[in-house]
Amino acid sequence: MTTTAPPIAAARMKAPSRLGDRLFSGFTFLMAATVFLLICLVGWQLWAGALSSIHKFGLHFLVSTDWDPGNDVYGALPFIYGTLVSSLLALLIAVPLSVATAIYLTELAPLWLRQPVISLIEMLAAIPSVILGLWGIFVMVPWLRINILPFLRHYLGWCPLFQGSVNGPCMLAGGMIIAIMIIPIITSVSREILTSVPHLQREAAYALGATRWEVTRIAVLSYAKRGIFGAVILGLGRALGETMAVTMVIGNTPQISASLFAPGYTLASVIANEFAEASDLCVQSLFEIGLVLFLVTILVNLLAQFVLKTFAGATVKQ
Amino acid sequence: MIASADNHGMRKALSACISIFTFLCACLVVAPLGLVFLHLLRMGASSLSLDFFTHLPAGPGEPGGGMANAIAGTLILLAIACVIGVPTGVLGGVYLAEFGSQRVNWTIRFLCDILNGVPSIIWGIVISGLIVTRGIVLFGHVLLPKGFSAYAGGLALGCLMIPLVMRTTEEVLVLVPQGYREAALALGIARWKTTLFIVVKTASSGIITGILLALARVAGETAPLLFTALGNNFWNNDLSKPISALPLQIFAYAISPYDNWHRQAWAGALVLVAFIFTLNISVRFLTRGKPVRV
Numbered sequence: 001m002t003t004t005a006p007p008i009a010a011a012r013m014k015a016p017s018r019l020g021d022r023l024f025s026g027f028t029f030l031m032a033a034t035v036f037l038l039i040c041l042v043g044w045q046l047w048a049g050a051l052s053s054i055h056k057f058g059l060h061f062l063v064s065t066d067w068d069p070g071n072d073v074y075g076a077l078p079f080i081y082g083t084l085v086s087s088l089l090a091l092l093i094a095v096p097l098s099v100a101t102a103i104y105l106t107e108l109a110p111l112w113l114r115q116p117v118i119s120l121i122e123m124l125a126a127i128p129s130v131i132l133g134l135w136g137i138f139v140m141v142p143w144l145r146i147n148i149l150p151f152l153r154h155y156l157g158w159c160p161l162f163q164g165s166v167n168g169p170c171m172l173a174g175g176m177i178i179a180i181m182i183i184p185i186i187t188s189v190s191r192e193i194l195t196s197v198p199h200l201q202r203e204a205a206y207a208l209g210a211t212r213w214e215v216t217r218i219a220v221l222s223y224a225k226r227g228i229f230g231a232v233i234l235g236l237g238r239a240l241g242e243t244m245a246v247t248m249v250i251g252n253t254p255q256i257s258a259s260l261f262a263p264g265y266t267l268a269s270v271i272a273n274e275f276a277e278a279s280d281l282c283v284q285s286l287f288e289i290g291l292v293l294f295l296v297t298i299l300v301n302l303l304a305q306f307v308l309k310t311f312a313g314a315t316v317k318q
Numbered sequence: 319m320i321a322s323a324d325n326h327g328m329r330k331a332l333s334a335c336i337s338i339f340t341f342l343c344a345c346l347v348v349a350p351l352g353l354v355f356l357h358l359l360r361m362g363a364s365s366l367s368l369d370f371f372t373h374l375p376a377g378p379g380e381p382g383g384g385m386a387n388a389i390a391g392t393l394i395l396l397a398i399a400c401v402i403g404v405p406t407g408v409l410g411g412v413y414l415a416e417f418g419s420q421r422v423n424w425t426i427r428f429l430c431d432i433l434n435g436v437p438s439i440i441w442g443i444v445i446s447g448l449i450v451t452r453g454i455v456l457f458g459h460v461l462l463p464k465g466f467s468a469y470a471g472g473l474a475l476g477c478l479m480i481p482l483v484m485r486t487t488e489e490v491l492v493l494v495p496q497g498y499r500e501a502a503l504a505l506g507i508a509r510w511k512t513t514l515f516i517v518v519k520t521a522s523s524g525i526i527t528g529i530l531l532a533l534a535r536v537a538g539e540t541a542p543l544l545f546t547a548l549g550n551n552f553w554n555n556d557l558s559k560p561i562s563a564l565p566l567q568i569f570a571y572a573i574s575p576y577d578n579w580h581r582q583a584w585a586g587a588l589v590l591v592a593f594i595f596t597l598n599i600s601v602r603f604l605t606r607g608k609p610v611r612v
Contacts, residue, residue: 024510028413031406035429035481042436045444101347104340117344124351126598128538130565131587134572135354138361138580180350187347213333234435241437243541244569268439268541275443275545290443294436301435305428 046294049287056281061288067254067270069278074285076292078254082171082264083293086246087239089175089260094183094239095232101183102190102228107216118191125184133248136177141168141249144176149261164259172260174250178239186235193227193311194220230307237300241293243268267293362588365581370589375551375567378576385586387553391468391562392590395547396533398472398557403479404529408518410480411487411525416513427488430481438478439541445474446545468554468561471547475536482535486528490521527601534597538590540565564590 053061057074064075101121105114149166156162197220205219221228251263252273267289275286369384376383414423453464462469494517502512518525540563543549548560549570564586571583 020511021509024513025413025417028409028417032410032413032418032426032484034406034410035426035433035484038477038480039429039433039436041448042440042444045447046440049443049447097343097347100340100343104337104344108337108340109344117348120348120351123595123598124348126534126538126594127351127354128540128565128590128594130538130540130569130572131358131591132350132354134568134583134587135357137572139353139357183347211329211333213336214329216336237435241435241439243437243439244565248569248572268437271439271443272541272544275446276548287443287447290440294440297435297437297440298432301432304435305431 042294043291046287046291050284050291053281053284053288057285057288061285062292065254065256069274069282072279072281074282076267076285076289078256079265079267079270079289080292081256082174082250082254083240083266083268085171085260086174086178086250086264086266087236089172090178090182090239091232091236093176093179094186094235097179098183098186098231098235099190099228101187102194103216103221105187105191106194107220108212118188121184121187124180125188129181129242129244130248132177132180133245136173136245136249140176141173144168144170144173153261160258161260164257164261166261169249169251169263170261171250171257171264174246174264174266175260177245177249178242181242181245182235182238185238186231189231189234189308190224190228193224193231196227197223226307227311230304230311233300233304233307237297237304240300241268241297243272247272358584358588358591361581361584365585366588370582370585374553375582376578378574378579381578383578383582385562385564385567385582385589387550388562388564388567388586389589391547391550391554392537392564392593394468394557394561395472395475395543395563396537398469399475399479399536400529400533402473402476403483403532406476407480407483407529407532408487408525410484411491412513412518414484414488415491416517427485430485433481437541438539439544441474441477441542442545445470445477445542449473450546463558465558466546466548466560468547468557468559471543471561471563474542474546475539478536478539478542479532482532483528486531487521487525490524490528491517493524494520523604527605530597530601534594534601537594537597538565540569544569564593 053074057064061074061076062080063077064073065077066073066075067078068074101117105117109117145166145168149170149172152162153166201219201223202215205215210218246266247269250266250269252265252269253263254265254270255262257264271286271290271293274282278286367384369382370386371384371389372386373382373384374387375385410426414426418426449462449470450466451464453460454462498516498520499512502516503509507516543563543566547563547566549566550560550562554561568583568586568590571579571586574580
């Protein structure tokens, strides 16, 4: 090849313009930063919306049990109580089931069964809240009323939790529907945690002659405890904010009752039910309830992220 | 603890018992899915007819009627949500995968996870407070008048989509081999062109997967729409007016005392679930065998 290409005049070549790159990366940064702006915006709007309620009721708002739009007096305690009780009830039901399922799927199930069950649980997670609520109203609540609640009252009636009249929508139904909604997330995060346990752990236990369950208990669970705790906290965060399905089955009565058979009310469902037709101060109070819910879920999620991200060796995605 | 061989049989038995117990737990976890499906099919299919897709809602006690406007409304709301959520989410994901420093990325990912945990009802009242009660006024021009509107509903859904799309986009982009970027840069192509036309293009099927999954997730949301889109029993061509959506209509009918509305709610639920599952399954089908996390 003797054809002489014109020599590249390196000295005269202009450096490629960096302007496009700067603009582009700056623009993408702005887009990424919207998540920060959105959190600020939500916090600010809730605060601004709740301002006069905060001024009027102060901290008393959080401990007052009066919710009386007729007299323009508002207190959030029944809703805080309802949210806590229904969420804890949900955790009580969901955690053992989810962790056992996660253990089954990572340690004990035959290989061919694992993927189908995982897919089914993902499908359960994809069912919209409002449809679970519809099922709750027309199938679960009647079933509870006819079969479960009388049974519980008959055998456990000595305990204040299971006393009182049985009339359908109740705290127990709310807890159960929330449990169904948080089972998929607790299961899938626990499963990822268990999968991330190093194989060497298991092999060491097997080498000592442990059975399958002993391997799981000694080598896997003790290693994954912290991560599973994180999964549970994450589930709690979801449980606190569940709205539609709970609103449809919990009975929506602002009262504090020891019995799980009595109707209750949660922070999210009072917003869902009353925001649309609320008057001035009521709207402000609902914004304050929203603010409480927002702060609590943020704190719970922060805790969950902290636990999950500091869990040794875990690469957990949600 | 692991003890001597004489109780080996016991230990084996215990292990088997636990296996069976956890299997039963797994069955219990899957059971609600089966039960919900059973009732959806039984109640929904018997109430579903062609009228459901072509007619407006009927009054209480009136026979017939459908949710044509709600189906259209859901599609419109999802389109608005895409306009807001997709560019923001995808470009944000591009930043996380291509440009960000480690510390900034960590912060933004963290905020994404926090944002994902914000209850959707909160989005409902926040967008309502920001837009429905004020409208959008820019330099004296009314961009969006006060009141419930399709725009507000779509915006609420779009906000829900942003963190979802951002995280999946990032996850897909980091899977694009580093050599692609280096090859393009070695040819003298500007970094932004490399990113848009080579990296993003290579990962486009994964990004679309993420978008479809986010759509499937927000399509069933009711709480953010209650005080933004509000619902509407008629056709609506004006996006600055209230609009109906399937989940809203299902909710309204489910808590009503009328029997024919309950049947319509089941039919609507069946259609909504079919739509969401079709999205989910088609995504899985599209990405089968590809090294992309779905």
